[in-house]
Amino acid sequence: MTSSKITCKLFKLTGINSLDDVKINILNRSFTDPLLFTKSDRDIMNSLSDDEKNFYFTWGDISEPNELKLQKKDVKEVREECVDYLIANANIEYPKRRKRDSNGNILPKVQRVNYTQIVTYFMSFNNTVHLIICSSNDSHLGRVRKLVGTNFIAHSDKDYEIPSDLFNWLFYQYVENNGCLNKELDLINISGFIGNAVDEHNVFKGTSDQTSELIITKAFISNGETLRTITARLRNEDIDIVFAIDYESNTQIFINQSEKLKLLEAEEKDTFFIIYLYSHLIPNLKSLYNEAAEQFLSSEKKHFSEKMGLEVIKSIISKNSLSIEDVSRLFNVNGDVREIEQKPNFTVNL
Known part of the structure; x- marks a missing residue:
């Protein structure tokens, strides 16, 4: 059954070159x-059986290898790309908080064990195999890593590292x-995460309102800071997708808000978006940024930062019913604010 949203943690595998290697190793x-x-x-622990004093991580259902075929367009031609993947469920035993009874004795394992099943994907693409763990719980991520x-x-x-200025x-x-x-x-819509994107238990900490209307984000950018996580x-x-992504390409996909626009493949909706996002969309975003980076970093970024700063000033003046004279008190020379208003290429109606 398709989930409303899926959190994905991405890892590159080393010493593994194919899905056959995944199955064997x-x-x-x-x-x-x-x-x-x-x-x-x-002494008590020595008296317990191995089953009683251990928790086991094992593999459950494992799919057959599958293939997703995508068309990639460039200036000269349209070519087909194939992505191989398989899905494997990790069965995880882990302890409950309560380990002892009222007398201080260790409880039987059945009373102190939790069970969970974590969906994982192994994706083979461009001669590299990646692991995608579908969980927002850091403890479970660590357990699956041990199993792998x-x-x-x-x-x-x-x-899959996101360049610092791509967002x-x-x-x-x-x-x-x-x-x-x-x-x-x-890019139909964009929202922003500012500051730390990871807390103790969850990959993503929360979302902001629409970033284009969020004055604190404009202030953040105009102050020379860098967004580290966004929702877009x-x-x-092919697709209309809503997802959050951080600087290491960990994602959260909002499945119910995303749609296939073509009958591309027969995969489940969540599987399709996970594989499509990592094999096609994120590499495409990096490629587009790399093409534009030189011009953006050399000129556009500075001008845009200045414009965002002026919009922040305008918003503060409007929200607080300030006059130009009020603002000019911050400056040694009253004309400084007027000079900001008259800066070439930007018009701000205060």
Whole structure:
């Protein structure tokens, strides 16, 4: 059944070159997580069976390898790209908070164990295999990583690192160019996360209101800061998708707000959007930014930051019913504010 939203944590695998490698080296694994105990409980723990004093991480249902075919357009031609993937459910046992009865005795395992099933995707694309864990719980992410094998998980993933100014560039394109990223892709809506995007238990901490109308975000950008996470609605001829993304390409996909615009493949809706997002949309966004980065960083970013700053000033003056004379008291020379108003290329009606 399709979820309303899916949180995805992305990892690059190392020493794994194909889905066959995944099946041989990862999907045959299990992991044993011991019950934590104090030194005073050592004798009691030694008397327990292995099943009673351990929690087990194992693989459950595993799909057959599947293939998603996508058309990729460039200046010269339209070519087909194939993405191979499979889905595997991780069955996780983990402890409840209460481990002892009222007399201080360790409870039977059945009374102190929780169970959860985490959906994972293994995606083979451009000669690299990635792991996608569908969970927002950091503890469960750690458990699945242990089941996969931390030695198979790379420390970094340059291919999916988001350039530091890409989100600011998207905001610029939304405000200045009506969200047109190129002939095929439009940014329909954008919202912003400011500051820390990760808390102790969840990958994403929350969303803001619409960023284009959010004065605090404009102030953030005009002060030279960089957005580290955004929520965006993007549309091309294939899809209309709403998703949040951070600087490491961890995402949250809002399935109920997203639609296929073509009968592309027979996959479940959530599966399709996960594979499409990581194999096509995120690489495309990085490519578009890389093409525009030189001009954006050399001139457009500074001018846009100044414009956002002026809009912040205008909003503060309006919200607080301030006069130009009130504002001019902040400056040593009364004419400074007038000079800001008359700055070339920007018109701000105070």
